[in-house]
Amino acid sequence: MCNYQGYEFGAGRYPDSYCVDGLLHDADSDYLNEESIPCPICDRVGAINWWFGRWEGSCEIDDDRSDDVINDEHRRRATLLVDDIRNNRGITDPQATAIPEGISPAGGY
Numbered sequence: 001m002c003n004y005q006g007y008e009f010g011a012g013r014y015p016d017s018y019c020v021d022g023l024l025h026d027a028d029s030d031y032l033n034e035e036s037i038p039c040p041i042c043d044r045v046g047a048i049n050w051w052f053g054r055w056e057g058s059c060e061i062d063d064d065r066s067d068d069v070i071n072d073e074h075r076r077r078a079t080l081l082v083d084d085i086r087n088n089r090g091i092t093d094p095q096a097t098a099i100p101e102g103i104s105p106a107g108g109y
C-alpha cells in the first residue's frame with residue numbers, strides 16, 4: 001500500500017484512483033472494482049501489463065502493419081506511461097526504461 005493517486009478511471013480533471021494494498025480503486029465508487037488494476041508504484045510490471053492488455057490488438061483502421069509490430073508499440077507505450085507515472089512521483093530506478101520481460105508473445109527482448 002502506498003499513497004498513489006492517479007487518473008486510471010477517466011474522471012479526467014482530478015485524481016480518481018487510489019492504491020489499496022497494491023491495487024487501484026475508484027475514488028468515485030463505494031464498491032471494489034471487479035477488475036484488478038495493479039498500482040504503478042507498487043507493481044510496475046503488473047501495471048504495464050494492465051495498460052498493454054487494454055491496448056493489445058487495437059489499431060487505427062488504416063494501420064496495415066502486422067499485429068506484432070503494433071503490439072510492440074503498445075508494449076513500449078505502456079512501459080513509457082507507467083515509468084512516466086513513477087518518474088513524476090520521484091521514483092527512478094536503473095530498470096526504469098527497461099521493457100519487462102515475459103509480456104512479449106514472441107519473447108523477443
Ligand SMILES: [Zn+2]
Pocket residue numbers: 001002003004019020021022023039040041042043
Ligand atoms: Zn501502491
